Amino acid sequence: MVNLTINNKKVQVPEETTIFEAAKANNILIPHFCYMEGVHQIGSCRICVVEVEGAKTLQASCVTPVRENMVVKTNSTRVRKARKNIYELILSDHPKNCLGCSRNQNCEFQELGELIQVDEFRFEGKKSKEFIDESSASIVRDTSKCILCRRCVTACNEIQGVGILNAQLRGFDTIIGPAEDLLLGNSSCTNCGQCIIVCPVGALKEKDAIKEVWSNLLDPEKIVIVQTAPAIRAALGEEFGCEPGTLVTGKMVTAMKDMGFNYVFDTNFAADLTIMEEGSEFLERVKGFFSNQKEVKLPMITSCSPGWIKYVEHHYPDTLEHLSTCKSPHMMLGALSKTYFAEKMKIDPKKIFVVSVMPCTAKKYEITRPEMEHKGLRNVDAVLTTRELAKMIKDAGIYFQNLRDSAFDDPLGISTGAADIFGTTGGVMEAAIRTVYEIVTGRELPFEQLHVKPLAGLERIKTAELEIDKPMQEYQFLKGVKIKVAVTSGLKGAAMLLNEVEKGKSEYHFIEVMGCPGGCISGGGQPRPVNNEIRKKRMEAIYKEDEGKKLRKSHENPDIQKLYKEFLGKPLGHKSHELLHTHYTKRNKY
């Protein structure tokens, strides 16, 4: 332990603690800006400077470790003056059109100004940059707002291991972006949006879909269908002041109906459908593999996360055959809305406009992929992030907190608990195991609450083994086989597993990958801030939703059974291939 004095208070903290952490542990808040707990500590903004007795200059508290008998002042006249100067200097190179900024009233820079009571703009200097990069279908980069904190650099390089964003040029010209002259849309960016999640200001944001959705909602000729991903209901409430982890499923549905959407469907319905298709695909592959009938690629890897898909296309193009051919659930639901549903309701599919509310920015790119269409109609027409939906609800003048609950619309609205957990890391795998195990053995998965415990949680890579005991006649070839599965979230873990797959050394049969750490609950389109505490709360909410359902296994969904009977025939059948499955594209690394 180290003894030191902070603001005349004697404190004791463990070794290797920074001054910032030591102060925080003793209820002293040092104003800070670029610092992000557990993620980013490089002392680049200098807002958190403090006075250390004996040191010539002020020290950035987020990177300075404590020493025995150190005497620190966090609030002396010298510190307060410097802090204010630094703030005003950063502000002098930042636009002041806050009212027109997507982060207005939700901006860390504004909050900081309030905290340190900056009431004058003494420096009016040159602006260093004003370039706006709108080339990406998912992410908009406004360099004029960038304050060079480099949190996005950390998210992109250290957390995701993708490395699209780095500092280019130097000094006053410094810009954060892909290589010189390269635009985000032409780079190998996965569109995961983790950079947006950490950006303290409005320099990184999602590509706007709000205007397009409003104009279609207000068009009397259009039938506007909306669907929401599993992770939205566990996070949307945060935008309306609810505690993280508050489920707002019913209010969310009511809000969308009140906004004028003609039909409110649930992407969870298509998550159940994904399990039917992907589970069948897995069993097909396993059958081929263990009966040596044909050359099959194992492990099979999930394909629900479009950020992950683009990553693998760029970085591991030779492993594409390992990916499940299933489209992601919302694309399936979009395709069904314009076929199955349109036929049922006798609606001209050309009049249908499908909106997906997603926790994800990569989905905005996914809907533009050329293969995501059927008979000249896009499967999905627009993607809103959770944050965008919240803005629209506010704009529509709806008192979200006071809304009554309502239910999703038929016939694409019913879902099982297995679909709910698609929103969190380990969920897709657990949902698949619940169904596949039952198909193979004829018995229910013998785990408490049907949960595959080793696959849940925030560790980077989680694995499980499942021995097949007494299989059904048809699956005798699996008798005594240990099915090995792995789950990862965040692209760094995915790269670790893919390196093994690429070398042919992977021991797993089935791998689940979600592109964002923690899965969709902390996707690039979710409310800010996101940290592990908030991830856990959203995760708990998702499991609560699952456990509250009467039906917990995808194949028990009565509307899914009806869909196969009335329209699709059987999993992996002709219609499924036409509407629900896709193919991938080999891309260059750079």
Add this chain to the structure above:
Amino acid sequence: MSVNLNDARCKELNEEEKYKLLNQVISEYNQDENNLIQILHMTQAIFSYIPLEVQKYIAKKMNMPLSKVSGVVTFYSFFSTRPKGEYMVHVCLGTACYVRGGKKIMDKLKEMLGVDVGETTRDRKFTLEVMRCIGACGLAPAVTINEKVYKQVNPNKLQKIIGEYQ
């Protein structure tokens, strides 16, 4: 270092030979990210500049993000991402040269060569650059072309000076 860079500087290498040499450089430095700056110096000696395509090649070979390679290339003013001409024309705009007409010389050169500062003529002959004081204030205004210094230049002398290299 067994790679002979004089080979690269003196001889006209074709693209394939240049990349072959670059490969050798990268493996001499063990594809190690910590040696990136040295590798980039060698690269510039081979290619005379480091265009995006070459940066991509290096990033791929060294298994590091392109944006990091580019970050280093654009940070140091020694590295250039645009081709340099055979002759580097530097106009001194230090205080002495400036007050004695350096700017007029610069304007005239821009007009004669048809390029802006930092650019290279289409035939890759001349690159126009600014420099700040070469310590030859007594000779102001000064212009250098590669290693040769021209003193007390005025716009009328430029045609003759440039003519020497055409």
